[in-house]
Amino acid sequence: MYRKFFKRLLDIVLSTFALIVLSPFLLLFTLLGAVAMKGNPFFIQERPGRIDKKTGKERSIKMIKFRSMSNAKDKDGKLLPGKERLNKYGRIIRAISIDELPSLVNIIIGDLSIIGPRPLTVKYLDYYTEEERRRHEVRPGLTGYAQCMGRNNLSWSEKFAYDVEYVDKLSFLLDVKILFKTVWSVLKREGIGQGEQQPVSLHIERANMVKSNNEKQEVNI
Numbered sequence: 001m002y003r004k005f006f007k008r009l010l011d012i013v014l015s016t017f018a019l020i021v022l023s024p025f026l027l028l029f030t031l032l033g034a035v036a037m038k039g040n041p042f043f044i045q046e047r048p049g050r051i052d053k054k055t056g057k058e059r060s061i062k063m064i065k066f067r068s069m070s071n072a073k074d075k076d077g078k079l080l081p082g083k084e085r086l087n088k089y090g091r092i093i094r095a096i097s098i099d100e101l102p103s104l105v106n107i108i109i110g111d112l113s114i115i116g117p118r119p120l121t122v123k124y125l126d127y128y129t130e131e132e133r134r135r136h137e138v139r140p141g142l143t144g145y146a147q148c149m150g151r152n153n154l155s156w157s158e159k160f161a162y163d164v165e166y167v168d169k170l171s172f173l174l175d176v177k178i179l180f181k182t183v184w185s186v187l188k189r190e191g192i193g194q195g196e197q198q199p200v201s202l203h204i205e206r207a208n209m210v211k212s213n214n215e216k217q218e219v220n221i
Helices: 002-021 023-036 088-095 098-109 122-127 132-137 156-169 172-188 202-220
Strands: 042-051 058-066 113-115 141-143
Touching: 002 023, 002 098, 002 113, 002 172, 023 058, 023 088, 023 098, 042 122, 042 132, 058 098, 088 098, 098 141, 113 172, 122 202, 132 156, 141 172, 156 172
Parallel strands: 113 141
Antiparallel strands: 042 058
């Protein structure tokens, strides 16, 4: 009953309440972001949503966040590396997780849930195993099991294992546990990469794994 009805109801009620209460902060950071980013303060990106039972494919969602990186380009018109585009404003909103606030709109319209596997980039879809892809059997979340168990300190395989475990064990008590652990992790800044260090992209990691396995096979031959 919770999985099919009450979870969605709580998502709508809590996210609407949060949007109203936090509206002054949303307005403030919208204005600050417009100045800091010299333009549009929002970042909208396509992400895979829950698997559609009719098509068997992930629905496409447009996730809304505060922009934390500028659109600064080099002399050839190409975007500068992420580290160079991440200014002081961007580092601040990431550190206190303010960049996620606009995603409350995604929750209200049904793209996201408050709790669920984090929606990753579309380009990762071809790199999941069949078991890992089960993370998309439920709505993606603003925060999830993997986020409260280590965030960037976890390997991709560990993150996906937690996501699939969440799908299998989804319950009201588990969601409450994840929510409180997430708040605690944010307050303590646990699992946030030091010096803006980010984990290796999934497609690069998996490509390296395939290359390594092929090299081992050649040696054995």
